[in-house]
Amino acid sequence: MAFLSKFFDKKESRALGVDIGSSAIKVVELAKKNGQAALVTYGELALGPYAGFNVGQAVSLPPGKIAQAINDLLNEKEVGVTTRKCGLSIPFGSSLMSVIEMPEVSTKELAVMVPLEARKYIPVPISEVQIDWSVIPKSGVSRAEDELAGRNVAISAIPKIDVLIVAIHNETIARYQEIIAKSALEASFFEIEIFATGRAVLDEVLQPVMIIDIGAATTKLYVVERGIIRASHTVNRGSQDITGAISKSLGVAPAEAEVIKRQEGLVGENQNITDVSRLVLDYIFGEANVALLSFEKKYNRTIAKVILVGGGSALKGLANLAKEAFKTEVMSADPFSKVSAPAFLANILKETGPEFAVAIGLALRKLSEEE
Numbered sequence: 083m084a085f086l087s088k089f090f091d092k093k094e095s096r097a098l099g100v101d102i103g104s105s106a107i108k109v110v111e112l113a114k115k116n117g118q119a120a121l122v123t124y125g126e127l128a129l130g131p132y133a134g135f136n137v138g139q140a141v142s143l144p145p146g147k148i149a150q151a152i153n154d155l156l157n158e159k160e161v162g163v164t165t166r167k168c169g170l171s172i173p174f175g176s177s178l179m180s181v182i183e184m185p186e187v188s189t190k191e192l193a194v195m196v197p198l199e200a201r202k203y204i205p206v207p208i209s210e211v212q213i214d215w216s217v218i219p220k221s222g223v224s225r226a227e228d229e230l231a232g233r234n235v236a237i238s239a240i241p242k243i244d245v246l247i248v249a250i251h252n253e254t255i256a257r258y259q260e261i262i263a264k265s266a267l268e269a270s271f272f273e274i275e276i277f278a279t280g281r282a283v284l285d286e287v288l289q290p291v292m293i294i295d296i297g298a299a300t301t302k303l304y305v306v307e308r309g310i311i312r313a314s315h316t317v318n319r320g321s322q323d324i325t326g327a328i329s330k331s332l333g334v335a336p337a338e339a340e341v342i343k344r345q346e347g348l349v350g351e352n353q354n355i356t357d358v359s360r361l362v363l364d365y366i367f368g369e370a371n372v373a374l375l376s377f378e379k380k381y382n383r384t385i386a387k388v389i390l391v392g393g394g395s396a397l398k399g400l401a402n403l404a405k406e407a408f409k410t411e412v413m414s415a416d417p418f419s420k421v422s423a424p425a426f427l428a429n430i431l432k433e434t435g436p437e438f439a440v441a442i443g444l445a446l447r448k449l450s451e452e453e
């Protein structure tokens with residue numbers, strides 16, 4: 083990908099998105115070209131080997147080791163990253179989120195009221211977390227919906243607004259600051275991964291959608307509506323369970339099973355591989371279906387579509403299996419479609435896109451800050 087750099091003027095603003103996943107670091111570099119975001123380069127580095135494990139496995143590493151891996155990826159000639167200015171993702175699991183109802187008062191007043199109100203919803207002392215919040219845009223139909231549903235809409239009462247509160251533990255922030263300090267990166271923000279993903283994969287849709295992020299050790303499920311997370315759930319299965327199942331079933335080492343998994347997917351000749359892989363995916367999609375249907379029932383809303391992201395969703399034949407598993411429309415995310423790129427890369431970008439959704443979303447935000 084490094085060759086793409088030569089298409090860009092050195093003076094153009096550039097931005098890097100850095101997604102530190104549990105099994106791999108992903109980076110995407112964008113440049114502003116004629117006022118539009120254009121792809122400069124992208125790349126990834128498996129973290130497993132930094133802990134003596136295999137490619138594709140989730141590991142937990144100290145900040146120093148992660149910084150070392152970041153620097154290795156930045157120095158990778160084939161990737162050819164040219165800027166150090168970046169935004170970084172924070173795992174969803176390291177955040178606490180709540181939607182609270184507030185009276186519709188001025189932003190200034192909210193700035194005083196929300197932190198006080200937040201104390202009731204954040205299960206740790208407020209001094210131990212950093213709090214961020216934003217007013218959830220109104221759908222424009224909610225009042226009518228309330229009335230239809232027979233809910234009490236008092237005209238005389240002060241109108242209410244929904245406010246999303248996000249809290250991140252100080253220790254988590256400190257950990258990411260240490261990673262930055264020990265690496266060559268210059269980060270200007272940390273963003274919880276699902277917000278970056280949303281920017282990269284969602285269009286202006288009013289109906290809720292379900293995003294399924296298939297990682298190495300876990301699969302994260304989110305229901306997103308009007309840019310906010312209405313529901314979330316983590317399934318304790320991920321793509322490394324497929325590798326494990328293949329390894330056991332064929333009696334081969336995990337490293338070899340990882341290669342076989344990526345080569346064969348669900349479409350190979352060996353029915354054994356397909357069967358054991360499907361077992362893992364049936365479980366994941368089963369859980370996702372339960373979450374989807376319970377959301378629809380609870381809020382009396384229809385989920386418009388299911389969007390697949392994460393490296394695990396790159397498994398050959400997985401999207402088709404997902405289409406069978408859900409009644410709802412299913413699609414693989416195509417986040418690179420939000421940036422301009424040479425036409426000859428179209429196919430590869432479509433294939434690798436789901437894995438880079440977080441990094442693209444981060445880079446898009448960073449690029450917009452660069453103006």
Ligand SMILES: Nc1ncnc2c1ncn2[C@@H]1O[C@H](COP(=O)(O)OP(=O)(O)OP(=O)(O)O)[C@@H](O)[C@H]1O
Nearest residue numbers: 103104105106138297298321322392393394396397
């Ligand atoms: N082409 C592919 N085919 C099948 N599986 C793949 C492919 N590429 C990556 N994977 C699998 O995807 C998993 C990693 O996905 P991803 O990079 O999204 O996880 P992560 O971001 O590190 O995890 P998390 O978000 O849970 O922290 C690995 O288990 C890997 O084996």
Ligand SMILES: [Mg+2]
Nearest residue numbers: 103104297392
């Ligand atoms: Mg991830």
